[in-house]
Amino acid sequence: MRMGRSLTNYVINQAVYGVGKSLVKEIFKNNTERHLPAVKDNDSPINNLIKFERPEVYFDRDIGGLRDAKEELKKHLIYPRTKQDLYLLFEKQLGNILLIGPPGCGKTLLTKAAANECGLLFISPHMGDIVKRYLGEREKAVQFIFEYCRSLYEPSLLFFDEMHQFTLRNGPPYIQRINDELQMQIDGNDSRKGYPIVVGSSRKPWLVDPAMRRPGRFKTISVSPPNLYERKQILRIKLNNLFYKSMIECDYENLLTDLAERTPNFSGDDLTSLVEDAKDIPIYEARRVLKKEDFDKVLKIKRSSIISWFSEAIRACRRYDEKDLLEEIMKFSPRQT
């Protein structure tokens, strides 16, 4: 039987609002046919729980720097798909991935690119909503998300953003129950069987339950802020289109070097907003070119948004006695370059 839309809706309602936990399980167990994701169907109730995307982001074209994180993602996420035979030959255990690092440094962007590079559907559950809204049904919602992803026709990447919010160490009982359910689902989730690959992300990894972070469950990868060379790369990515349209009225290479030198500790997101704010000036003045002075004006008021993150991170790691995490964070603590 091909699962029709009304039946799907019924199952979702049972899973999220109702008491039909066992019914949901049974329907999925007996339903050998897989179904297509509701990517374009905005009316589908599944969209209240999960967002589907086919991101058009590429490692080299769209992401500046982050060489180590890209390499790690290739090794642990992309090659297991593109070199499947070798991974099977060596009986490689495939873990899930947890990306950690300061805000705005590219954790979500990298995950989208990794999904795109190996043709995985990018699925992100609305965990904030689930935690807030589905009182008493949260664990069922988590279970349903996994069951739904496993039932899809195509391989997928299941992305849990801001993991610390629902896997909080010593969290209240309702968070503990979500955390337990997630751990159970993740442990039973063998991505070699066509199950989704799980990627988590957190800018407050010290708050994530250490049991969730243990190496057998998640391979932790750090996403560090860009250094001088990487900032220049990011700025180039953000400005190249305008440069090719001859809309930059100064020496382009000098501009990139100068901006990269004047933005220590800026995240990729800070650099993006520097470029976007600078573009506002010619638009406001009805000019068709961007000048170096536009960037100077913005830089007079723009500051790095991640400096305070480091002091919080160091304090918190000491409080929770997270020595390894502290060591990792110190590797990319505020730079002079």
Ligand SMILES: Nc1ncnc2c1ncn2[C@@H]1O[C@H](COP(=O)(O)OP(=O)(O)OP(=O)(O)O)[C@@H](O)[C@H]1O
């Ligand atoms: N290395 C990079 N190259 C190009 N753009 C970047 C890079 N890092 C960040 N950006 C820009 O910053 C934006 C925010 O990045 P992203 O959402 O991936 O950050 P994040 O690490 O997930 O942050 P958060 O912890 O707040 O979720 C991106 O959409 C992109 O425009």
Ligand SMILES: [Mg+2]
């Ligand atoms: Mg993010």
